[in-house]
Amino acid sequence: MREVEAVFREERGRLLAALVRRFGDLDLAEEVTSDAIEAALKHWPVEGVPPKPGAWLMTTARRKAVDRLRRDQAFAARLAILQVEAERAAHAPPADADGELPDERLQLFFTCAHPALPAEDRGALTLRCLAGLTTPEVARAYLVPVQTMAKRIVRAKKKIREARIPFRVPGADELPERLPGVLQVIYSIFTEGYAASSGPDLQRLDLAEEAIRLARILRRLLPSEREVAGLLALMLLVHARRDARTGPDGEPVLLDEQDRGRWDRDLIEEGSALVVTALSGGPPGVYGVQAAIAALHDEAADLATTDWPQIVALYDVLLALDPSPVVALNRAAAVAMRDGPEAGLALLDELAGEPRLRGYHPYLVARADLLHRLGRLPEAAAAYRAALEVAGSEPERVHLRRRLAAVEES
DSSP, X not given: OHHHHHHHHHHHHHHHHHHHHHHSOHHHHHHHHHHXXXXXXXXXXXXXXXXXXXXXXXXXHHHHHHHHHHHOGGGHHHHHHHHHHHHHHHTSOOOOTTOOOHHHHHHHHHHHTOTTSOHHHHHXXXXXXXXXXXXXXXHHHHTSOHHHHHXXXXXXXXXXXXXXXXXXXXXXXXXXXXXXXXXXXXXXXXHHHHSOSSSSOSOOHHHHHHHHHHHHHHHHHOTTOHHHHHHHHHHHHHHTTGGGSBOTTSOBOOGGGSOGGGSOHHHHHHHHHHXXXXXXXXXXXXXXXXXXXXXXXXXXXXXXXXXXXXXXXXXXXXXXXXOOHHHHHHHHHHHHHHHOHHHHHHHHHHTTTOGGGTTOHHHHHHHHHHHHHTTOHHHHHHHHHHHHHHOOSHHHHHXXXXXXXXXXXX
C-alpha cells in the first residue's frame, strides 16, 4: 500500500497539470484525477502497480473526463474542440520515455501563483493542487475553518476562470517578474512548516517536506534559474536541523544548545552544493544569500566557532537586496554574536518604530534575550511577557514561560 501511496504522491501533480492543460478546467481536472486515483486504489492492490503508473492514471482520467463532458450538453462545443486537439496530438512527437510532463507542471505552478490572485489564495491553491493536500489540511495550514478555506479555494478557481488567467509558462521577458511570486508561495509553505504559527507542535514537518518536494520539481523544470537553486538550498539547509530543534517534550531547542550530531549531513551536503550554483554566474539573489548564511551555520562545529563576521557581511548584502525590517532584525542578531549584546540591542532599538515589527514574536524574543544577557532583568522580563502574548505554538509559549521564570528568579 505504501508503494501505491508513493506513486500517487509523485504522479498527482503531473496528472492534474496535464489534465488542466488539456481540458482547460481546474475543477474538472481535479474531479477526474480523484476518479482515476480511486480506480487505481480498486485495481492496483489486486493487479499490482502497472509498469507505467502515470500513463495508466492519465488514460483513466482522460476517459472519465470525456465521459463527463459527453453527459453535459453545455460542454458539447468544448468536446468538439478537444477532439480536434486530440487528433493533432496524435500526430505530434511522442512524449518523453519516462513520462515526464515538465511543461504542464510548470504551467500549473505559475497559474496557482498568478499575481492576479490574492497572496493568501496563491499559497492555498498551491497546497491544494500541487502538493495534493485536502481542503481540511490546507485549512489547518492556514489556521482557518474548513468552510473558510473551501470558499477561498473556490474563489481562486473562479478568479482564474473569469479573469481568463492563462495556463502557460511566462515568456522570457515575464519570468523575472513572475518567478519570485512562485518562490515566495513555496517558501511561505516551508516557513509555516518550520515554525507553526499556532497549534500543539513547533514544527509541521509535513508542510516543510511538501515545500521541499515542490522546490525539487521546480528545480528540475527550471535548472538554469539560480534563485530556484537558492530556495531549495535554503530549505534543505534549514530542514537538516529538524531532529535537533525540539526536545523530548516537543519544546524548542535553541541553536546553541542543539546536538549537531543529529543534523542531517546528507541534506547539508546537498544544500551546500546548491549554494555554489545559486551564487555563481551573476549577481546574488535573496534566496541564494540566505542559503549561504544557513550553510555557514550548518558547517560550524558550534556557536562559538561560527563565522559571524562573514554572516554579518552576507546580511549586509541581503539588506541591500531586501531592505526589510525582518532582514534588519536578523542582521542585528548576528551583530550581537559578532560584537556583543549591547551592539545588537542598539540596532534592535533603532527598529522599535517599524510597524511590521510591532507584536512580531521573533523581534520581542530577540530583544528579551539580549536584555537578559546584559543583566537588565526587569526589562528582559517585560520583553518576555510581551513575547508570550503573541507567541504562536504551545511549545513556544512553554519555552518563553521557562525563560521568564528564570529571569524572575535571578
